Amino acid sequence: MSKPEYPEEILGSLEEYNIDIRDFLPGHGKGAKLLLDFNKISGLEQVEGVILKGREIENGIVADIIIKEGTKIEDPVHLCFGVNKEKGIQEIFPRIIAEDNTEVTVQAHCSFPKANGLIHKMFGHFYIGKNCNFTYSETHYHGENSGALVAPVGYIYVGENSIFENNFNLTRGTPGMVKIMIDIYAMKNSVIKSNIRAFGKCKKDSIRIRDSVFLEGENARSIIKMKAAAKDGGEVLMYGITEGNAPRCNGHVECSEIVLGKGSICRARPFIRAIDPTSSVSHEASLGRFPQKWLDELQAKGLTEEEATQILIEAMLQEE
Protein backbone atom coordinates (compact mmCIF):
# COMPACT_ATOMS: atom_id res chain seq x y z
CA MET A 1 0.00 0.00 0.00
CA SER A 2 2.04 2.95 -1.18
CA LYS A 3 -0.55 5.73 -0.89
CA PRO A 4 -3.08 4.92 1.77
CA GLU A 5 -6.13 7.05 2.20
CA TYR A 6 -5.94 8.35 5.70
CA PRO A 7 -8.27 10.94 7.26
CA GLU A 8 -6.88 14.46 7.02
CA GLU A 9 -8.19 15.23 10.53
CA ILE A 10 -5.85 12.61 11.94
CA LEU A 11 -2.89 13.53 9.77
CA GLY A 12 -2.89 17.09 11.08
CA SER A 13 -3.99 16.35 14.62
CA LEU A 14 -0.54 16.21 16.24
CA GLU A 15 0.72 19.50 14.85
CA GLU A 16 0.64 21.02 18.33
CA TYR A 17 3.19 18.40 19.35
CA ASN A 18 5.26 19.43 16.29
CA ILE A 19 4.55 16.00 14.80
CA ASP A 20 3.29 15.65 11.25
CA ILE A 21 1.94 12.15 10.74
CA ARG A 22 2.31 12.65 6.96
CA ASP A 23 6.05 12.22 7.48
CA PHE A 24 5.40 8.68 8.70
CA LEU A 25 3.02 7.45 6.01
CA PRO A 26 3.98 4.56 3.74
CA GLY A 27 5.97 5.98 0.89
CA HIS A 28 7.48 8.62 3.17
CA GLY A 29 10.66 8.06 5.12
CA LYS A 30 12.48 4.78 5.52
CA GLY A 31 10.98 3.26 8.66
CA ALA A 32 8.55 0.39 9.01
CA LYS A 33 4.92 1.47 9.41
CA LEU A 34 1.58 0.20 10.55
CA LEU A 35 -1.45 2.46 10.22
CA LEU A 36 -4.82 1.71 11.67
CA ASP A 37 -7.91 3.68 10.62
CA PHE A 38 -10.40 2.79 13.35
CA ASN A 39 -10.49 -1.00 13.03
CA LYS A 40 -9.02 -1.36 9.58
CA ILE A 41 -5.36 -1.66 8.65
CA SER A 42 -4.90 1.12 6.10
CA GLY A 43 -1.14 1.01 5.69
CA LEU A 44 1.65 -1.46 6.35
CA GLU A 45 5.26 -1.22 5.27
CA GLN A 46 8.12 -3.44 6.35
CA VAL A 47 11.85 -2.83 6.23
CA GLU A 48 14.74 -5.24 6.38
CA GLY A 49 15.15 -6.64 9.85
CA VAL A 50 11.62 -5.74 10.95
CA ILE A 51 8.63 -8.05 10.65
CA LEU A 52 5.32 -6.25 10.88
CA LYS A 53 2.12 -8.23 10.76
CA GLY A 54 -1.42 -7.27 11.58
CA ARG A 55 -4.73 -9.08 11.60
CA GLU A 56 -8.07 -7.37 11.87
CA ILE A 57 -10.43 -8.62 14.57
CA GLU A 58 -13.94 -7.57 15.49
CA ASN A 59 -13.06 -4.28 17.23
CA GLY A 60 -9.46 -3.72 16.24
CA ILE A 61 -6.29 -5.63 15.49
CA VAL A 62 -3.78 -8.13 16.70
CA ALA A 63 -0.30 -7.09 15.62
CA ASP A 64 3.17 -8.60 15.75
CA ILE A 65 6.21 -6.41 15.51
CA ILE A 66 9.49 -8.29 15.54
CA ILE A 67 12.92 -6.71 15.34
CA LYS A 68 15.27 -9.43 14.17
CA GLU A 69 18.48 -10.21 16.05
CA GLY A 70 21.26 -7.72 15.49
CA THR A 71 19.06 -5.20 13.64
CA LYS A 72 20.00 -1.60 14.27
CA ILE A 73 17.73 0.89 12.57
CA GLU A 74 17.87 4.65 12.67
CA ASP A 75 14.42 5.36 11.28
CA PRO A 76 11.70 4.75 13.85
CA VAL A 77 9.03 2.13 13.44
CA HIS A 78 5.80 4.09 13.20
CA LEU A 79 2.50 2.90 14.62
CA CYS A 80 -0.52 5.11 14.04
CA PHE A 81 -3.77 4.23 15.74
CA GLY A 82 -6.29 6.78 14.50
CA VAL A 83 -10.02 7.04 14.86
CA ASN A 84 -11.88 9.73 12.99
CA LYS A 85 -15.25 8.96 14.55
CA GLU A 86 -17.05 10.22 17.61
CA LYS A 87 -18.01 6.82 18.97
CA GLY A 88 -16.87 3.24 18.76
CA ILE A 89 -14.43 0.77 20.25
CA GLN A 90 -10.86 0.31 19.08
CA GLU A 91 -8.90 -2.52 20.66
CA ILE A 92 -5.24 -3.14 19.94
CA PHE A 93 -3.36 -6.26 20.94
CA PRO A 94 0.26 -5.68 19.96
CA ARG A 95 3.11 -8.06 20.65
CA ILE A 96 6.48 -6.41 20.26
CA ILE A 97 9.65 -8.49 20.29
CA ALA A 98 13.10 -6.99 20.05
CA GLU A 99 15.54 -9.86 19.65
CA ASP A 100 19.05 -9.71 21.12
CA ASN A 101 21.49 -6.94 20.08
CA THR A 102 18.89 -4.70 18.46
CA GLU A 103 18.54 -0.93 18.47
CA VAL A 104 15.20 0.59 17.56
CA THR A 105 12.76 3.36 18.31
CA VAL A 106 9.03 2.76 18.03
CA GLN A 107 6.85 5.84 17.76
CA ALA A 108 3.17 5.30 18.37
CA HIS A 109 0.66 8.04 17.63
CA CYS A 110 -2.84 7.65 18.99
CA SER A 111 -5.15 10.28 17.59
CA PHE A 112 -8.88 10.55 18.17
CA PRO A 113 -9.70 14.12 17.14
CA LYS A 114 -13.51 13.73 17.16
CA ALA A 115 -13.80 11.49 20.22
CA ASN A 116 -17.11 11.79 22.00
CA GLY A 117 -17.91 8.45 23.49
CA LEU A 118 -14.96 6.64 21.95
CA ILE A 119 -13.20 3.76 23.68
CA HIS A 120 -9.56 2.88 22.91
CA LYS A 121 -8.01 -0.09 24.65
CA MET A 122 -4.58 -1.56 24.24
CA PHE A 123 -3.18 -4.69 25.76
CA GLY A 124 0.48 -4.86 24.82
CA HIS A 125 3.28 -7.32 25.50
CA PHE A 126 6.86 -6.25 24.96
CA TYR A 127 9.83 -8.58 25.04
CA ILE A 128 13.20 -6.83 24.85
CA GLY A 129 16.10 -9.26 24.50
CA LYS A 130 19.71 -8.95 25.67
CA ASN A 131 21.98 -6.01 24.80
CA CYS A 132 19.20 -3.99 23.20
CA ASN A 133 18.53 -0.28 23.06
CA PHE A 134 14.79 0.14 22.71
CA THR A 135 12.76 3.34 22.88
CA TYR A 136 8.99 3.36 22.85
CA SER A 137 7.33 6.77 22.54
CA GLU A 138 3.59 7.18 22.56
CA THR A 139 1.92 10.52 21.84
CA HIS A 140 -1.81 10.92 22.31
CA TYR A 141 -4.42 13.41 21.14
CA HIS A 142 -8.01 12.83 22.21
CA GLY A 143 -9.73 15.85 20.65
CA GLU A 144 -11.24 18.79 22.50
CA ASN A 145 -14.42 17.29 23.96
CA SER A 146 -13.01 15.12 26.76
CA GLY A 147 -14.91 12.40 24.98
CA ALA A 148 -12.45 9.50 24.98
CA LEU A 149 -12.00 6.59 27.33
CA VAL A 150 -8.45 5.36 26.86
CA ALA A 151 -7.13 2.35 28.75
CA PRO A 152 -3.78 0.96 27.66
CA VAL A 153 -2.05 -1.81 29.57
CA GLY A 154 1.56 -2.77 28.91
CA TYR A 155 3.71 -5.64 30.18
CA ILE A 156 7.34 -5.16 29.34
CA TYR A 157 10.25 -7.55 29.90
CA VAL A 158 13.68 -5.98 29.52
CA GLY A 159 16.57 -8.42 29.11
CA GLU A 160 20.13 -8.32 30.40
CA ASN A 161 22.28 -5.28 29.56
CA SER A 162 19.44 -3.63 27.69
CA ILE A 163 18.22 -0.05 27.81
CA PHE A 164 14.50 0.56 27.62
CA GLU A 165 13.05 4.04 27.42
CA ASN A 166 9.33 4.66 27.64
CA ASN A 167 7.83 8.06 26.81
CA PHE A 168 4.13 8.76 27.17
CA ASN A 169 2.81 12.18 26.26
CA LEU A 170 -0.76 13.39 26.64
CA THR A 171 -0.49 17.14 27.00
CA ARG A 172 -2.48 18.55 24.08
CA GLY A 173 -6.24 18.60 23.72
CA THR A 174 -8.52 17.20 26.41
CA PRO A 175 -7.70 13.69 27.65
CA GLY A 176 -11.15 12.54 28.82
CA MET A 177 -10.96 9.38 30.94
CA VAL A 178 -7.53 7.80 30.87
CA LYS A 179 -6.42 4.70 32.76
CA ILE A 180 -2.91 3.51 32.06
CA MET A 181 -1.07 0.58 33.61
CA ILE A 182 2.52 -0.22 32.75
CA ASP A 183 4.56 -3.00 34.35
CA ILE A 184 8.22 -3.18 33.46
CA TYR A 185 10.45 -6.08 34.55
CA ALA A 186 14.13 -5.17 34.48
CA MET A 187 16.75 -7.93 34.27
CA LYS A 188 20.47 -7.91 35.11
CA ASN A 189 22.33 -4.65 34.26
CA SER A 190 19.34 -3.24 32.40
CA VAL A 191 18.43 0.43 32.48
CA ILE A 192 14.85 1.69 32.48
CA LYS A 193 13.80 5.26 31.87
CA SER A 194 10.11 6.03 31.96
CA ASN A 195 8.77 9.51 31.31
CA ILE A 196 5.08 10.22 31.66
CA ARG A 197 3.48 13.60 30.87
CA ALA A 198 -0.22 14.35 31.20
CA PHE A 199 -2.45 17.41 31.46
CA GLY A 200 -6.07 17.35 32.63
CA LYS A 201 -7.83 20.50 31.52
CA CYS A 202 -11.43 20.38 32.70
CA LYS A 203 -13.93 18.62 34.98
CA LYS A 204 -14.49 15.81 32.51
CA ASP A 205 -10.79 14.93 32.40
CA SER A 206 -9.68 12.17 34.72
CA ILE A 207 -6.23 10.64 34.31
CA ARG A 208 -4.96 7.68 36.31
CA ILE A 209 -1.55 6.32 35.54
CA ARG A 210 0.26 3.47 37.24
CA ASP A 211 3.83 3.07 36.10
CA SER A 212 5.66 0.18 37.78
CA VAL A 213 9.23 -0.99 37.50
CA PHE A 214 10.34 -4.28 39.07
CA LEU A 215 14.11 -4.43 39.34
CA GLU A 216 14.55 -8.17 39.13
CA GLY A 217 18.15 -8.42 37.98
CA GLU A 218 21.44 -7.57 39.66
CA ASN A 219 22.56 -3.94 39.00
CA ALA A 220 19.33 -3.10 37.20
CA ARG A 221 18.62 0.62 37.32
CA SER A 222 15.50 2.68 36.73
CA ILE A 223 14.10 6.14 36.86
CA ILE A 224 10.43 6.99 36.56
CA LYS A 225 9.60 10.64 35.95
CA MET A 226 5.93 11.51 36.09
CA LYS A 227 4.83 15.06 35.44
CA ALA A 228 1.26 16.25 35.34
CA ALA A 229 -0.90 19.31 35.58
CA ALA A 230 -4.61 19.63 36.31
CA LYS A 231 -6.67 22.74 35.77
CA ASP A 232 -10.29 23.87 35.90
CA GLY A 233 -11.56 20.78 37.68
CA GLY A 234 -9.32 18.21 35.99
CA GLU A 235 -8.08 15.25 38.01
CA VAL A 236 -4.76 13.44 37.80
CA LEU A 237 -3.66 10.50 39.91
CA MET A 238 -0.20 9.06 39.41
CA TYR A 239 1.24 5.95 40.99
CA GLY A 240 4.97 5.57 40.48
CA ILE A 241 6.03 2.15 41.74
CA THR A 242 9.52 0.72 41.98
CA GLU A 243 10.57 -2.50 43.65
CA GLY A 244 14.21 -3.34 44.28
CA ASN A 245 14.22 -7.14 44.25
CA ALA A 246 17.82 -7.90 43.30
CA PRO A 247 21.33 -7.18 44.59
CA ARG A 248 22.71 -3.70 43.95
CA CYS A 249 19.76 -2.57 41.89
CA ASN A 250 18.89 1.10 42.03
CA GLY A 251 15.60 2.86 41.32
CA HIS A 252 14.13 6.31 41.65
CA VAL A 253 10.60 7.66 41.27
CA GLU A 254 9.89 11.33 40.73
CA CYS A 255 6.37 12.78 40.62
CA SER A 256 5.70 16.49 40.00
CA GLU A 257 2.20 17.79 39.68
CA ILE A 258 0.75 21.27 39.36
CA VAL A 259 -2.79 22.18 40.37
CA LEU A 260 -4.50 25.19 38.81
CA GLY A 261 -7.99 26.51 39.34
CA LYS A 262 -10.79 25.49 41.69
CA GLY A 263 -11.83 21.88 41.87
CA SER A 264 -8.69 20.51 40.23
CA ILE A 265 -7.09 17.54 41.94
CA CYS A 266 -3.60 16.15 41.66
CA ARG A 267 -2.51 13.12 43.59
CA ALA A 268 0.88 11.46 43.48
CA ARG A 269 1.57 8.15 45.15
CA PRO A 270 5.14 7.03 44.82
CA PHE A 271 5.39 3.48 46.15
CA ILE A 272 8.81 1.98 46.69
CA ARG A 273 9.88 -1.32 48.12
CA ALA A 274 13.32 -2.90 48.54
CA ILE A 275 13.63 -6.53 49.53
CA ASP A 276 17.33 -6.91 48.83
CA PRO A 277 19.56 -5.26 51.46
CA THR A 278 22.01 -4.05 48.82
CA SER A 279 19.36 -2.43 46.66
CA SER A 280 18.52 1.25 46.76
CA VAL A 281 15.18 2.78 45.87
CA SER A 282 14.13 6.39 46.42
CA HIS A 283 11.30 8.72 45.57
CA GLU A 284 10.36 12.36 45.58
CA ALA A 285 7.01 13.97 44.97
CA SER A 286 5.88 17.55 44.75
CA LEU A 287 2.36 18.87 44.37
CA GLY A 288 0.97 22.37 44.18
CA ARG A 289 1.66 25.52 42.27
CA PHE A 290 4.77 26.92 40.68
CA PRO A 291 7.09 28.88 42.97
CA GLN A 292 6.17 32.56 43.10
CA LYS A 293 9.73 33.47 42.12
CA TRP A 294 9.39 31.61 38.80
CA LEU A 295 6.19 33.52 38.05
CA ASP A 296 7.83 36.81 39.06
CA GLU A 297 10.76 36.17 36.74
CA LEU A 298 8.53 35.55 33.75
CA GLN A 299 6.17 38.41 34.61
CA ALA A 300 9.14 40.78 34.77
CA LYS A 301 9.42 40.07 31.04
CA GLY A 302 5.93 41.41 30.47
CA LEU A 303 3.88 38.21 30.75
CA THR A 304 0.63 38.07 32.69
CA GLU A 305 0.36 35.49 35.48
CA GLU A 306 -1.78 33.27 33.20
CA GLU A 307 0.74 33.49 30.37
CA ALA A 308 3.63 32.79 32.72
CA THR A 309 1.81 29.77 34.16
CA GLN A 310 1.12 28.42 30.68
CA ILE A 311 4.80 28.74 29.74
CA LEU A 312 5.80 26.90 32.93
CA ILE A 313 3.29 24.11 32.33
CA GLU A 314 4.58 23.66 28.80
CA ALA A 315 8.15 23.56 30.09
CA MET A 316 7.28 21.06 32.79
CA LEU A 317 5.45 18.76 30.41
CA GLN A 318 8.09 19.01 27.73
CA GLU A 319 9.32 15.66 26.55
CA GLU A 320 12.91 15.05 27.54
Next chain:
Amino acid sequence: MILEVKDLTIPTLDQECVIINKVSFGVKERSIHAIIGPNGSGKSTLAYTIMGLPNYKPSAGKIYFDGIDITNLSITERAKLGITLAWQEPARIDGLSIPKYISLGIKDKENTKDLIREALEIVNLEPERYMKRTIDESLSGGERKRVELAAAIAMRPRLIILDEPDSGLDFIVIEDFLNIFGKIKGLNMTILLITHREDIGMVADYGTLIWRGDSLLTDEFPKVMLKYCAKAGLKEFCKRKLFNGKEACFDEDYIDRIFREEQDL
Protein backbone atom coordinates in the same frame (compact mmCIF):
# COMPACT_ATOMS: atom_id res chain seq x y z
CA MET B 1 14.90 61.40 35.65
CA ILE B 2 13.68 58.09 34.29
CA LEU B 3 13.06 56.74 37.79
CA GLU B 4 12.16 58.67 40.90
CA VAL B 5 11.70 57.09 44.30
CA LYS B 6 10.10 59.40 46.84
CA ASP B 7 9.93 58.77 50.59
CA LEU B 8 9.50 55.06 50.01
CA THR B 9 8.88 52.94 53.09
CA ILE B 10 8.78 49.16 52.76
CA PRO B 11 7.74 46.99 55.68
CA THR B 12 8.26 43.26 56.12
CA LEU B 13 5.48 41.01 54.84
CA ASP B 14 3.94 40.82 58.33
CA GLN B 15 4.18 44.64 58.58
CA GLU B 16 6.05 44.32 61.90
CA CYS B 17 9.36 45.91 60.86
CA VAL B 18 10.48 48.51 58.36
CA ILE B 19 13.14 47.36 55.87
CA ILE B 20 13.37 50.56 53.84
CA ASN B 21 12.61 53.83 55.57
CA LYS B 22 11.57 56.94 53.60
CA VAL B 23 14.12 56.37 50.87
CA SER B 24 14.33 58.93 48.07
CA PHE B 25 16.56 59.12 45.01
CA GLY B 26 16.41 59.69 41.27
CA VAL B 27 18.00 57.83 38.35
CA LYS B 28 19.05 59.71 35.22
CA GLU B 29 18.16 58.22 31.85
CA ARG B 30 20.92 56.24 30.08
CA SER B 31 23.10 56.20 33.19
CA ILE B 32 24.41 53.41 35.38
CA HIS B 33 23.17 54.09 38.88
CA ALA B 34 24.43 51.89 41.69
CA ILE B 35 22.52 51.19 44.87
CA ILE B 36 25.25 50.35 47.32
CA GLY B 37 25.22 49.27 50.93
CA PRO B 38 26.18 46.40 53.19
CA ASN B 39 24.41 43.03 53.25
CA GLY B 40 21.01 43.31 54.85
CA SER B 41 20.62 47.03 54.25
CA GLY B 42 17.52 46.54 52.09
CA LYS B 43 18.98 46.93 48.58
CA SER B 44 17.32 43.87 47.07
CA THR B 45 14.04 44.71 48.80
CA LEU B 46 14.21 48.09 47.13
CA ALA B 47 14.89 46.47 43.74
CA TYR B 48 11.97 44.03 44.07
CA THR B 49 9.65 46.83 45.16
CA ILE B 50 10.60 48.97 42.15
CA MET B 51 9.93 45.94 39.92
CA GLY B 52 6.56 45.46 41.65
CA LEU B 53 6.92 41.93 43.04
CA PRO B 54 3.67 40.96 44.79
CA ASN B 55 5.34 40.27 48.15
CA TYR B 56 7.04 43.67 48.26
CA LYS B 57 4.48 46.43 48.82
CA PRO B 58 5.44 49.88 50.12
CA SER B 59 3.46 51.23 53.06
CA ALA B 60 4.26 54.83 52.10
CA GLY B 61 5.92 56.83 49.36
CA LYS B 62 5.79 56.80 45.59
CA ILE B 63 7.69 55.38 42.63
CA TYR B 64 7.62 57.29 39.35
CA PHE B 65 8.80 55.91 36.03
CA ASP B 66 9.17 58.49 33.32
CA GLY B 67 6.87 60.76 35.32
CA ILE B 68 4.14 58.11 35.69
CA ASP B 69 3.18 56.97 39.16
CA ILE B 70 3.77 53.20 39.05
CA THR B 71 3.48 52.57 42.80
CA ASN B 72 0.31 50.54 42.42
CA LEU B 73 1.01 48.91 39.07
CA SER B 74 1.56 45.17 38.80
CA ILE B 75 4.86 43.59 37.84
CA THR B 76 3.49 42.85 34.35
CA GLU B 77 2.32 46.44 33.84
CA ARG B 78 5.70 47.77 34.91
CA ALA B 79 7.49 45.37 32.56
CA LYS B 80 5.26 46.54 29.72
CA LEU B 81 6.24 50.13 30.49
CA GLY B 82 9.90 49.18 30.05
CA ILE B 83 11.26 48.00 33.40
CA THR B 84 12.79 44.61 33.96
CA LEU B 85 14.91 42.88 36.56
CA ALA B 86 17.75 40.39 36.26
CA TRP B 87 17.72 38.24 39.39
CA GLN B 88 20.63 37.60 41.72
CA GLU B 89 19.93 33.88 41.54
CA PRO B 90 17.70 33.28 38.54
CA ALA B 91 15.52 30.18 38.57
CA ARG B 92 16.42 27.00 36.77
CA ILE B 93 13.45 25.55 34.99
CA ASP B 94 13.62 22.12 33.36
CA GLY B 95 12.19 22.07 29.87
CA LEU B 96 12.31 25.83 29.24
CA SER B 97 14.74 26.35 26.39
CA ILE B 98 17.15 29.25 26.36
CA PRO B 99 15.78 30.76 23.11
CA LYS B 100 12.21 30.45 24.40
CA TYR B 101 13.18 32.11 27.68
CA ILE B 102 14.99 34.95 25.97
CA SER B 103 12.13 35.43 23.51
CA LEU B 104 9.49 35.91 26.21
CA GLY B 105 10.00 39.65 26.54
CA ILE B 106 10.73 40.44 22.90
CA LYS B 107 8.13 42.78 21.43
CA ASP B 108 9.45 42.76 17.87
CA LYS B 109 8.21 39.25 17.06
CA GLU B 110 9.30 39.46 13.42
CA ASN B 111 12.95 39.63 14.43
CA THR B 112 12.86 37.32 17.42
CA LYS B 113 15.59 35.00 16.17
CA ASP B 114 17.99 37.85 15.38
CA LEU B 115 17.34 39.53 18.71
CA ILE B 116 17.98 36.28 20.60
CA ARG B 117 21.28 35.74 18.80
CA GLU B 118 22.33 39.35 19.33
CA ALA B 119 21.48 39.20 23.05
CA LEU B 120 23.51 36.01 23.47
CA GLU B 121 26.44 37.57 21.67
CA ILE B 122 26.29 40.69 23.87
CA VAL B 123 26.65 38.52 26.98
CA ASN B 124 29.46 36.55 25.32
CA LEU B 125 27.60 33.26 24.88
CA GLU B 126 28.02 31.59 21.48
CA PRO B 127 24.49 31.25 20.07
CA GLU B 128 25.25 27.89 18.39
CA ARG B 129 26.18 26.37 21.72
CA TYR B 130 23.21 27.64 23.67
CA MET B 131 20.23 27.65 21.29
CA LYS B 132 19.37 24.02 22.08
CA ARG B 133 19.94 24.08 25.81
CA THR B 134 17.48 24.70 28.61
CA ILE B 135 17.76 26.95 31.66
CA ASP B 136 18.22 23.97 33.97
CA GLU B 137 20.86 22.75 36.39
CA SER B 138 23.25 21.95 33.55
CA LEU B 139 24.11 25.64 33.26
CA SER B 140 26.80 26.98 35.57
CA GLY B 141 26.01 29.95 37.81
CA GLY B 142 27.84 32.30 35.46
CA GLU B 143 26.10 30.92 32.36
CA ARG B 144 22.68 31.24 33.98
CA LYS B 145 23.41 34.85 34.93
CA ARG B 146 24.47 35.62 31.35
CA VAL B 147 21.27 34.06 30.00
CA GLU B 148 19.32 36.18 32.47
CA LEU B 149 21.08 39.29 31.23
CA ALA B 150 20.50 38.24 27.61
CA ALA B 151 16.76 37.87 28.30
CA ALA B 152 16.69 41.34 29.83
CA ILE B 153 18.67 42.86 26.95
CA ALA B 154 16.47 41.22 24.30
CA MET B 155 13.44 42.97 25.81
CA ARG B 156 15.03 46.33 25.03
CA PRO B 157 13.68 47.79 28.28
CA ARG B 158 14.32 51.37 29.23
CA LEU B 159 15.44 50.39 32.74
CA ILE B 160 17.21 47.18 33.75
CA ILE B 161 17.52 46.46 37.45
CA LEU B 162 20.52 44.20 38.05
CA ASP B 163 20.32 42.57 41.46
CA GLU B 164 23.81 41.68 42.70
CA PRO B 165 25.03 40.56 39.26
CA ASP B 166 28.45 39.80 40.74
CA SER B 167 27.38 37.30 43.41
CA GLY B 168 29.06 33.94 43.08
CA LEU B 169 31.33 34.97 40.21
CA ASP B 170 35.11 34.96 40.19
CA PHE B 171 37.09 38.10 39.42
CA ILE B 172 37.88 37.20 35.79
CA VAL B 173 34.21 36.79 35.04
CA ILE B 174 33.39 40.01 36.87
CA GLU B 175 35.67 41.95 34.52
CA ASP B 176 33.68 40.49 31.64
CA PHE B 177 30.40 41.48 33.25
CA LEU B 178 31.59 45.06 33.64
CA ASN B 179 32.20 45.16 29.88
CA ILE B 180 28.70 43.81 29.30
CA PHE B 181 27.23 46.61 31.43
CA GLY B 182 29.00 49.07 29.15
CA LYS B 183 27.42 47.41 26.09
CA ILE B 184 23.97 47.61 27.70
CA LYS B 185 24.45 51.30 28.38
CA GLY B 186 25.49 51.68 24.74
CA LEU B 187 22.05 50.38 23.74
CA ASN B 188 20.50 53.44 25.41
CA MET B 189 19.25 51.51 28.41
CA THR B 190 19.46 52.70 31.99
CA ILE B 191 20.93 50.36 34.59
CA LEU B 192 19.99 50.33 38.25
CA LEU B 193 22.79 48.26 39.72
CA ILE B 194 22.33 46.66 43.13
CA THR B 195 25.67 45.74 44.64
CA HIS B 196 27.71 45.76 47.81
CA ARG B 197 31.04 45.70 45.99
CA GLU B 198 32.99 48.82 45.16
CA ASP B 199 34.73 47.25 42.11
CA ILE B 200 31.37 46.52 40.51
CA GLY B 201 30.04 49.92 41.47
CA MET B 202 32.99 51.72 39.89
CA VAL B 203 31.34 51.32 36.47
CA ALA B 204 28.45 53.41 37.78
CA ASP B 205 27.99 57.08 36.96
CA TYR B 206 25.94 57.75 40.06
CA GLY B 207 25.06 55.97 43.24
CA THR B 208 22.83 55.91 46.26
CA LEU B 209 24.06 54.66 49.61
CA ILE B 210 21.50 52.59 51.54
CA TRP B 211 22.47 52.14 55.16
CA ARG B 212 20.24 50.22 57.53
CA GLY B 213 17.20 51.00 55.44
CA ASP B 214 17.91 54.73 55.01
CA SER B 215 19.22 56.48 51.91
CA LEU B 216 22.19 58.51 53.10
CA LEU B 217 23.51 60.01 49.92
CA THR B 218 22.81 60.16 46.18
CA ASP B 219 25.63 61.63 44.14
CA GLU B 220 28.41 60.76 41.69
CA PHE B 221 29.46 57.22 42.47
CA PRO B 222 32.96 57.86 43.91
CA LYS B 223 31.52 60.29 46.45
CA VAL B 224 28.89 57.76 47.44
CA MET B 225 31.54 55.08 47.75
CA LEU B 226 33.66 57.33 49.94
CA LYS B 227 30.71 57.93 52.22
CA TYR B 228 30.11 54.16 52.36
CA CYS B 229 33.70 53.56 53.41
CA ALA B 230 33.50 56.31 55.99
CA LYS B 231 30.34 54.79 57.47
CA ALA B 232 31.99 51.39 57.59
CA GLY B 233 35.25 52.78 59.03
CA LEU B 234 37.32 51.42 56.14
CA LYS B 235 39.83 54.25 55.81
CA GLU B 236 42.84 52.26 54.64
CA PHE B 237 40.72 50.28 52.21
CA CYS B 238 39.26 53.52 50.95
CA LYS B 239 42.65 55.15 50.37
CA ARG B 240 43.96 52.12 48.59
CA LYS B 241 40.99 51.84 46.30
CA LEU B 242 40.01 55.45 45.76
CA PHE B 243 43.22 57.39 46.23
CA ASN B 244 46.20 55.25 45.31
CA GLY B 245 44.34 52.89 43.04
CA LYS B 246 43.71 53.40 39.37
CA GLU B 247 40.30 54.89 40.11
CA ALA B 248 41.89 57.75 42.07
CA CYS B 249 39.32 60.46 42.54
CA PHE B 250 40.11 62.27 45.78
CA ASP B 251 43.19 63.57 47.52
CA GLU B 252 44.09 62.19 50.92
CA ASP B 253 43.06 65.36 52.78
CA TYR B 254 39.58 65.15 51.33
CA ILE B 255 39.27 61.51 52.42
CA ASP B 256 40.49 62.43 55.92
CA ARG B 257 37.92 65.22 56.15
CA ILE B 258 35.04 62.96 55.16
CA PHE B 259 36.10 60.38 57.73
CA ARG B 260 36.42 63.06 60.46
CA GLU B 261 32.93 64.33 59.66
CA GLU B 262 31.58 60.81 59.95
CA GLN B 263 33.27 60.33 63.32
CA ASP B 264 31.86 63.66 64.57
CA LEU B 265 28.38 62.42 63.70
